[in-house]
Amino acid sequence: MTGDDLESTIRRIASGGVVEVSDSTQLEQRLRLAGWNVRVLDHFSDRQGFYRNIASGLDFPAYSGHNLDALWDSLRAVPPKTAVIIFWQDFAATDPAYADRARAVLTDRTQAGPEFAVILDQRG
Numbered sequence: 001m002t003g004d005d006l007e008s009t010i011r012r013i014a015s016g017g018v019v020e021v022s023d024s025t026q027l028e029q030r031l032r033l034a035g036w037n038v039r040v041l042d043h044f045s046d047r048q049g050f051y052r053n054i055a056s057g058l059d060f061p062a063y064s065g066h067n068l069d070a071l072w073d074s075l076r077a078v079p080p081k082t083a084v085i086i087f088w089q090d091f092a093a094t095d096p097a098y099a100d101r102a103r104a105v106l107t108d109r110t111q112a113g114p115e116f117a118v119i120l121d122q123r124g
Contacts, residue, residue, distance in 0.1 A: 006030060013083070013119070016111040018103060023120040024085045036117070037082045045090035047098055057084060068105050075105070080114035088120040 006026055012019050022028060024040075026098075041053040046067050051066040060074040092099040106118045 002014060013117040016116045018107045018120060019124060020120045021124050024119050027119060029117055030084060031083050032124060035081060037079065038085065039082065040085045041087065043087045043090065043091060045094045050102060054084070059080070068101060071102070071105050072109065075109040075116070078116055080116070083117035085119045085121055087123060089122050
């Protein structure tokens with residue numbers, strides 16, 4: 001990622017929305033330097049892995065459900081200036097319809113404020 005691309009991506013993150021990148025390494029470093037709490041999820045390829053990893057990575061309560069409504073409720077409690085890096089490609093390939101629905105919830109949360117960023121790393 002070039003310097004200009006990196007700056008453009010950081011501006012998109014600040015304005016809300018989910019950002020797709022081919023490699024999140026430099027972006028992760030820049031966000032940390034800017035004071036963001038960056039969480040990197042383990043790789044997964046199915047719904048169970050998605051919920052298990054996002055719950056663990058974002059410190060959701062143990063009672064959090066594994067459905068989209070529960071995801072929204074838990075995401076609302078995430079502290080400001082939190083960014084989550086998700087290796088998305090395998091999940092999107094395995095269960096594209098559900099991945100799209102989960103992405104919509106993540107997008108809604110990034111736009112609801114306070115500062116919350118989702119970076120979808122397309123590495124497999």
